[in-house]
Amino acid sequence: MSIAVRNVTKRFGAFTALDDVSLDIPHGRLVALLGPSGSGKTTLLRIIAGLENGDAGEVRFDGRDMSRQTARERRVGFVFQHYALFRHMTVFENVAFGLRVRSRKLRPSGEQVRARVFELLDLIQLRNQAGRYPSQLSGGQRQRVALARALAVEPSVLLLDEPFGALDAKVRQELRRWLRQLHDDVGVTSVFVTHDQDEALEVADEVAVMNGGRIEQVGTPEEVYHRPASTFVYNFLGNVNLFHGRVDNGTTRIGREASDHVVFVRPHALEIARRPTGANALRATTTHINAAGPVVKVEAITEWGARVQVEMAQERFSELELRKGEEVFVIPRDLAVFTNGRRVG
């Protein structure tokens, strides 16, 4: 089922959580809402679910306006950040809940419920934990039960609020891959909220980057990473070096003077050389070298005192025989120029 969000605004008192937000999510896609805390991503998810009502705008499922429908009527599967499992029910009862509360004529028989629940428990690999209570499970197991519970009712869309937020790094990694796999198997339109850019870029088909109640950019992970539409997106999706510059006849020149042109360069798009080449060869002195790891991280300081981070391959590093305190040239291979937050070159 496709989701369309149209001009949704939501205020909590004086705070504007969502400011005229529109977003299209095609059928079967896995979309990440990515942003810092307070950017409105969870509010948007809850409005799609019907757990919150927008002050203005509408939410459409397959073109049908859902704004008047309650969470119950929308048939969404919602996975909460802190799982929200029913603590007095076993894993089996939790997963069966959505089937057992159906009206009498839609309710499956006990045997059907059992079959469906065990099918889902197989899917999340927790069949042997069916009789346990949520308090007896690990965080990752609880999250999987929450997912199975949401999938049991065959939801039209699956919404996940910071699904891995409360888990430790290793379990997180596993569950990410598992969620991607699950989505490919089940194929239900899914939206998940996260503040972790790695998670969004790794798992999602499409990423909507949010900031201050607005959507800054929507695109595939490659698009938002390589062609950020705003300084915010550039900053949020990984490390970046910031310079001031001016544009002469279509050529950007990085300089020391402050100007309204801001130049962004990713650490891996900077080269270190012994000789100056091109329009922007910045004279700099290396201040710190970290060669432990797959890439070498070099910190340098330009002649006007700006700090620069450079990442390079181990081979290039040994070729250069770089040392701390050396004078070198830092040359950007790829740069992005922004004026007033918008990309101009």
Added chain:
Amino acid sequence: MVNALPAVATPAVSESALVKWLLVAACVLFLGVFLLVPLGCVFAVALGQGVAAYFASFRDPDTLSAIRLTLLAAAIAVPCNLVFGVAAAWAIGKFEFFGKGLLISLVDLPFSISPVVAGLTYVLLFGSHGWFGGWLSAHNVQIIFAVPGIVLATIFVTFPFVARELLPMMSAQGNDEEEAALTLGANGWQTFMKVTLPNVKWALLYGVILCNARAMGEFGAVSVVSGHVRGLTNTMPLQIEVLYNDYQFVPAFAVASLLALLALATLVIKSIVEWRAAAVATSLERAPL
């Protein structure tokens, strides 16, 4: 849920054995003088003239009527406060609305107000010279110095108990599980019965037990509205006073022993409930399905 681990004193905060035993002895002495001696005294006087005299006390029709009236008042007041308490705790614990602070204060009002004042308020409202007295007597409705007044006063005095027990728990649990139930297709009633209520059942039971104990033992408010009509509007505590003032010590203390037994039973049930609640919270192993 009751989930506190027993405090284990680390060497840094543990006191010497002497201090420990002094503290324990002080507590035991205090409890003995103020609780156990009076309790023993009640039973000693009640049974002072033999078991036969003790049971004979309960053959007095006025005493029997007092016991019935107490049971009736509790049987009405406790369910009323159960419903009210759950509703109030649900509203306050799970929703944000204007005037919430005021509602919390109102729930606590019976705790902070003297029961005698509460009783007097009812007399001023429903008594023959009260605000509604004229209308009530014109329609032949007797509230003050009758059973309805006693029930009203009992409800007033006992209404914070259930709400107060549930509130902290409902606030702490938040709305997540309810929202999860709604997204899974449960309606409001199913959500309440299958999710909200089971999560607070032990606190609810605890509140009901305390509410019942107070409903049966209430003296001040009931005394004001009752009118002390023997055999008609005397509850057990009032009957005890009447008997005592008539120098009928054995019957007075016999009835008092019933209230004391009620208190002991309440304590036992309360302990069981707390133990169950803790057991549910900390249970680690359960039989598989």
